[in-house]
Amino acid sequence: MPSPETEPALALAGVSHSYRSRGGTVAALGPLDLEIAAGEFVTVVGPSGCGKSTLLRLVAGFAAPSSGSITASGTPVTGPDPARGYVFQQHRLFPWLTVAGNVGFGLRGLPKAERKARVTELLELTGLGDVGRARPYELSGGMQQRAAIARALAPGPALLLMDEPFAALDAFTRERMQEEVRELWRRAGTTVVFITHSVDEAVYLGTRVLALSGRPGRVVFDRASGLPYEEQPRGGQSFAALREELTEVVRLAASAA
Amino acid sequence: MSTITAPSENTTGEQAPARSGAPSLWRSLALRAGAVVALVAIWQAVAMARVWPPVFVPEPAAVWEQFLRTTGEGVSGYTLQEHLLVSLRRILLGCLYGVTGGVVLGLLIGMVPTLRALLGPLVTFVRTLPPLAYLSLLVIWFGIDEEPKIWLLLLAALPPVAVATADAVRGVHEDYLNAARSLGARGHELPLRVVLPSALPEIVTGVRVAVGVAYTTVVAAETVNGVPGIGGMVRDAQRYNQTDVVVLGILVIGLSGLLIDFLLQTLDRRLVPWRGRT
Numbered sequence: 412m413p414s415p416e417t418e419p420a421l422a423l424a425g426v427s428h429s430y431r432s433r434g435g436t437v438a439a440l441g442p443l444d445l446e447i448a449a450g451e452f453v454t455v456v457g458p459s460g461c462g463k464s465t466l467l468r469l470v471a472g473f474a475a476p477s478s479g480s481i482t483a484s485g486t487p488v489t490g491p492d493p494a495r496g497y498v499f500q501q502h503r504l505f506p507w508l509t510v511a512g513n514v515g516f517g518l519r520g521l522p523k524a525e526r527k528a529r530v531t532e533l534l535e536l537t538g539l540g541d542v543g544r545a546r547p548y549e550l551s552g553g554m555q556q557r558a559a560i561a562r563a564l565a566p567g568p569a570l571l572l573m574d575e576p577f578a579a580l581d582a583f584t585r586e587r588m589q590e591e592v593r594e595l596w597r598r599a600g601t602t603v604v605f606i607t608h609s610v611d612e613a614v615y616l617g618t619r620v621l622a623l624s625g626r627p628g629r630v631v632f633d634r635a636s637g638l639p640y641e642e643q644p645r646g647g648q649s650f651a652a653l654r655e656e657l658t659e660v661v662r663l664a665a666s667a668a
Numbered sequence: 669m670s671t672i673t674a675p676s677e678n679t680t681g682e683q684a685p686a687r688s689g690a691p692s693l694w695r696s697l698a699l700r701a702g703a704v705v706a707l708v709a710i711w712q713a714v715a716m717a718r719v720w721p722p723v724f725v726p727e728p729a730a731v732w733e734q735f736l737r738t739t740g741e742g743v744s745g746y747t748l749q750e751h752l753l754v755s756l757r758r759i760l761l762g763c764l765y766g767v768t769g770g771v772v773l774g775l776l777i778g779m780v781p782t783l784r785a786l787l788g789p790l791v792t793f794v795r796t797l798p799p800l801a802y803l804s805l806l807v808i809w810f811g812i813d814e815e816p817k818i819w820l821l822l823l824a825a826l827p828p829v830a831v832a833t834a835d836a837v838r839g840v841h842e843d844y845l846n847a848a849r850s851l852g853a854r855g856h857e858l859p860l861r862v863v864l865p866s867a868l869p870e871i872v873t874g875v876r877v878a879v880g881v882a883y884t885t886v887v888a889a890e891t892v893n894g895v896p897g898i899g900g901m902v903r904d905a906q907r908y909n910q911t912d913v914v915v916l917g918i919l920v921i922g923l924s925g926l927l928i929d930f931l932l933q934t935l936d937r938r939l940v941p942w943r944g945r946t
Contacts, residue, residue: 473850503844507866507868516853519852547946
């Protein structure tokens with residue numbers, strides 16, 4: 412058996428997904444072949460309805476693909492697993508728990524003291540040190556999404572899946588959150604798959620930028636990028652160039668759909 | 669919004685209603701007291717006009733006298749407090765069993781499709797029956813002591829809770845379940861860790877409805893051998909045309925019902941602080 416080190420963090424082979432509706436079977440996604448290496452920050456853009464969220468839900472194991480196979484670090488994906496953390500577009504924090512309770516949800520196996528220490532550490536890491544005892548609805552939108560990220564990171568996932576996590580935030584908060592996620596990723600080194608409909612966000616965050624076509628979504632653009640390693644990615648010439656190019660790709664994909 | 673500003677916003681948000689809250693609290697209390705005074709005044713006027721004889725419309729003073737008499741020497745062999753306590757005990761027990769059964773049944777109906785098909789219609793059937801319809805059956809089965817009364821209240825309280833729970837359980841957002849499972853929760857842990865707490869707002873509402881139904885049912889339950897009991901007391905008074913005792917009984921039932929609903933509302937705020945805020 413090959414060691415997890417040499418296995419890609421995520422591999423999709425011939426994955427496609429369709430669903431039944433009144434008009435018959437609708438092909439939503441694929442077929443897709445994709446390999447993501449450990450440590451990559453992959454951003455995925457595409458026109459609305461191209462199946463980017465479907466893709467992420469399949470990877471998470473929330474649903475099974477109609478055909479094809481998905482493996483994460485060599486293990487077939489058969490259902491949700493703490494090895495793959497998920498951040499939803501709406502934070503989906505459990506309203507009956509405090510913020511700390513939410514972050515600690517995935518740490519049930521740990522002894523109490525250890526769990527408490529880990530929760531404190533994650534709250535500090537996401538800048539929520541002093542609101543652990545608050546309820547999710549008492550936080551601002553940005554803080555809610557930070558808490559959702561902390562909750563997803565708690566079990567120490569090898570892969571972090573983020574489904575348009577900042578779509579509901581105002582522009583200012585959004586930019587701050589992008590910076591923080593980039594910082595988190597640089598420190599923790601977790602592999603990230605990040606869905607967005609913002610070309611700017613995709614270029615800013617992705618060490619690899621993917622674009623999907625209109626329905627059924629297929630990969631029409633796949634580019635490695637060094638921008639997230641730079642101190643001020645938005646300032647440079649290459650940021651503008653990649654953004655320009657990607658905008659054009661997404662526009663074409665949208666009009667073809 | 670940043671980490672620093674958000675909490676301070678919260679504290680100011682909490683203080684603001686408290687400051688303006690004090691006078692409006694007094695005003696609402698004054699309004700309520702005024703409404704009660706006006707009602708009693710109309711009642712007094714109608715009684716004094718003698719449109720109907722006192723056996724139909726007793727004066728407020730007569731009811732008050734009965735209140736003093738029944739709390740002192742008692743009526744039908746027990747004091748008013750004893751009647752009320754026995755009724756409340758029946759309601760409490762009936763609701764306790766009914767709510768427990770309703771939550772369990774609702775969870776099962778909501779989560780297991782086969783059970784939904786089997787038990788769903790039965791629960792709806794029982795819910796549409798007026799409690800008096802099956803009281804006779806319960807008396808035949810369980811006699812005329814406490815048992816049939818508790819069973820009647822149980823059967824009255826169970827369906828609203830079961831239906832509310834089942835609906836809430838089916839309506840649990842799938843992403844809560846997805847989130848829990850991707851955080852390592854196992855399938856058998858989901859009912860207690862996710863489904864039940866996320867259904868809690870609807871369950872608590874169902875409990876309030878159930879307690880209300882049990883309250884209206886207790887008088888019916890006590891028509892058969894209901895002394896001691898507030899319903900039995902009213903029934904006895906009716907037999908002897910003691911209209912003032914009947915009115916007193918009605919007032920006591922209504923007021924204690926108000927008090928209990930207030931307690932349940934307080935419980936609701938404690939248990940479901942996130943209601944309407946997610």
